[in-house]
Amino acid sequence: xxxxxxxxxxxxxxxxxxxxxxxxxESAEGTxxxxxxxxxxxxxxxxxxxxxxxxxxxxxxxxxxxxGFYAGDKSGAPRLLLGSHLDTVPNAGAFDGVLGVVLAVAxxxxxxxxxxxxxxxxxxxxEEEGVRFGTPFIGSRALVGRLDDELLKRVDAGGVSxxxxxxxxxxxxxxxxxxxxxDDVLGYLEFHIEQGPVLESLELPLGVVEAIxxxxxxEFTFSGRSNHAGTTPMNLRRDALAAAAEWxxxxxxxxxxxxxxxxTVGRIEAKPGATNVIVGEARLSLDVRHKLDEIRVSxxxxxxxxxxxxxxxxxxxxxxxxxxxxxVAMDSFLVEEIEEAIRKxxxxxxxxxxxxxxxxxxxxEKVPAAMIFLRTPGGISHDPAETxxxxxxxxxxxxxxxxxxQLASSREFLKRTSRA
Ligand SMILES: [Zn+2]
Numbered sequence: 001x002x003x004x005x006x007x008x009x010x011x012x013x014x015x016x017x018x019x020x021x022x023x024x025x026e027s028a029e030g031t032x033x034x035x036x037x038x039x040x041x042x043x044x045x046x047x048x049x050x051x052x053x054x055x056x057x058x059x060x061x062x063x064x065x066x067x068g069f070y071a072g073d074k075s076g077a078p079r080l081l082l083g084s085h086l087d088t089v090p091n092a093g094a095f096d097g098v099l100g101v102v103l104a105v106a107x108x109x110x111x112x113x114x115x116x117x118x119x120x121x122x123x124x125x126x127e128e129e130g131v132r133f134g135t136p137f138i139g140s141r142a143l144v145g146r147l148d149d150e151l152l153k154r155v156d157a158g159g160v161s162x163x164x165x166x167x168x169x170x171x172x173x174x175x176x177x178x179x180x181x182x183d184d185v186l187g188y189l190e191f192h193i194e195q196g197p198v199l200e201s202l203e204l205p206l207g208v209v210e211a212i213x214x215x216x217x218x219e220f221t222f223s224g225r226s227n228h229a230g231t232t233p234m235n236l237r238r239d240a241l242a243a244a245a246e247w248x249x250x251x252x253x254x255x256x257x258x259x260x261x262x263x264t265v266g267r268i269e270a271k272p273g274a275t276n277v278i279v280g281e282a283r284l285s286l287d288v289r290h291k292l293d294e295i296r297v298s299x300x301x302x303x304x305x306x307x308x309x310x311x312x313x314x315x316x317x318x319x320x321x322x323x324x325x326x327x328v329a330m331d332s333f334l335v336e337e338i339e340e341a342i343r344k345x346x347x348x349x350x351x352x353x354x355x356x357x358x359x360x361x362x363x364x365e366k367v368p369a370a371m372i373f374l375r376t377p378g379g380i381s382h383d384p385a386e387t388x389x390x391x392x393x394x395x396x397x398x399x400x401x402x403x404x405x406q407l408a409s410s411r412e413f414l415k416r417t418s419r420a
Pocket of ligand 1 (some may be wrong): 128192
């Protein structure tokens, strides 16, 4: 079979496998697969079968992550990590996360038994979305040693603690140290759907992520005074909802005025919330992102200031609570190697910032990390309509194979373990 034809077949199989894993769901319709759920076990069994067929050893670590080990050309070879997450949001599509794991397995299959100067460890993270315990990245946190007692005490909606959930899955939370990365890791690579419209708008199948955007999330409260909608004249009102509305427009204008800045008010709550009562208190969420922390932070502080000015001019008060996540740069050496591999696959590499958080962001705390994005039709994700083009998956496989070849022959790369 010609190489191109062979890869097209492999790409089709990758898509089929993602659809097959999507059937392992807690819900009858759509796909819902949360941390340590019964369908997750089915998922492990399926992936275990694929790994076994290519001579890779699979274990499930004490945090519930799939770890598939494909040995290098000599014992003690350093290792390259390749993967993504296996959990989903409620009513998800078939490709978010799962595609990165299935592609990792497909790359090992394409190696057809060939051994490289590094081992490859396939990672199928147990938890990334934060659905069951309200905390994201549980799986990848375990690899960098951040799954601590505080997290283990968290409880899910049914009152089950994370520690208990790990035990109920047949794993030992006392052995979490076994999930932590050793000092032989060269880097972490993650294929993931873009989950946005950028690559599609540029008509490009693949992108290379150079940074994962930082995030500022805030909760704003405008406080005025509730009063009768019929008897309170307009000039004597302290309407919290009208103030909030003025500020929402200011948020939109501020974001539009700065290149690459996105700011969103995604939730609003008005009290008391009756047709004939002026709103006394309005609470809003704000989410601000940019690839550069200083731009995000200065935009956020400008929005806080604007909220206070708007409140003051209307005789109201405004207060806010803040949560920040700094931007994470991807490894520049790996980013350049990925660009080269995308070019060799006949595509134009597009450097981009990921607006969403990913496991690569957590892994980057300990090891060089980088991501490859696949075009997402319609930019649709976290929805059963989420899909990928099989031709794009074929390009991702080609890119991955070029990348492995480049890294295998790069002295600079092979010297890069944390051990060295
Ligand atoms: Zn994801």
